[in-house]
Amino acid sequence: MEQSKEKPILIQQPEGLTLVSGDLSLRGDFSSMKSRLKPGNLNGEMLVRAARIKAPLNGSIPVAIDATAGLGEDSFLLAASGFKVYLFEKNETIAALLKDALERALKDQDIAEIASRMIFVEGDSIAGMKSLPEHPDVVYLDPMFPERRKSGLIKKKFQLLQLLERPCDDEDGLINAAVAVSPAKIVIKRPAKAPVLGGIKPSYTISGNSIRYDCIVR
Numbered sequence: 001m002e003q004s005k006e007k008p009i010l011i012q013q014p015e016g017l018t019l020v021s022g023d024l025s026l027r028g029d030f031s032s033m034k035s036r037l038k039p040g041n042l043n044g045e046m047l048v049r050a051a052r053i054k055a056p057l058n059g060s061i062p063v064a065i066d067a068t069a070g071l072g073e074d075s076f077l078l079a080a081s082g083f084k085v086y087l088f089e090k091n092e093t094i095a096a097l098l099k100d101a102l103e104r105a106l107k108d109q110d111i112a113e114i115a116s117r118m119i120f121v122e123g124d125s126i127a128g129m130k131s132l133p134e135h136p137d138v139v140y141l142d143p144m145f146p147e148r149r150k151s152g153l154i155k156k157k158f159q160l161l162q163l164l165e166r167p168c169d170d171e172d173g174l175i176n177a178a179v180a181v182s183p184a185k186i187v188i189k190r191p192a193k194a195p196v197l198g199g200i201k202p203s204y205t206i207s208g209n210s211i212r213y214d215c216i217v218r
């Protein structure tokens with residue numbers, strides 16, 4: 001895969017904060033996800049099916065932690081399906097893009113209500129998960145898997161993310177931190193053929209062509 005050799009830099013553009021390197025650019029963008037919100041589409045999303053719970057543990061709004069938020073697309077789907085989501089992101093550049101995308105989403109009346117349920121938390125979720133003010137119903141983990149970096153099919157905009165992200169170096173730390181906050185369910189996104197995270201056998205799996213969601217019900 002050809003990758004831009006220029007060091008990526010953040011630039012404030014009229015459309016929003018943008019990461020630029022050569023002719024590649026990337027910004028967080030929830031407005032472009034509106035077509036995925038139609039009820040038929042949203043309920044068919046594998047992640048939404050995987051994260052479904054019978055009833056929230058406390059109160060009426062289910063709470064999820066996205067411990068590896070990235071640009072927040074998965075969190076957005078969880079929030080659209082009704083969850084209040086705490087989004088952890090530890091990479092400063094990705095965190096800046098995510099924060100900017102959330103601010104713009106709050107100004108878009110079609111998705112502002114969804115964005116209002118997305119609470120950004122900068123920093124490492126392994127340390128931060130246990131300090132949240134609410135007990136989570138679901139913890140969602142999507143750590144970067146080494147194989148993803150080798151794919152020649154990565155969309156152009158994600159080539160830039162590949163320059164910033166490193167494969168997750170503490171998978172056991174993530175799963176152990178998730179188990180420690182005792183959610184009703186832990187959902188883990190994995191490449192279809194990857195080993196299970198932390199050696200923990202899932203209760204069940206929802207499988208697609210290239211990825212799968214391992215669900216640990218407690």
Ligand SMILES: C[S@@+](CC[C@H](N)C(=O)[O-])C[C@H]1O[C@@H](n2cnc3c(N)ncnc32)[C@H](O)[C@@H]1O
Binds near residue numbers: 068
């Ligand atoms: C594969 S990406 C997640 C993509 C995301 N699911 C989405 O929908 O855009 C993984 C992200 O998790 C972040 N990350 C990995 N370990 C983390 C940790 N312990 N705490 C916070 N962020 C973490 C990485 O910086 C990276 O941005």
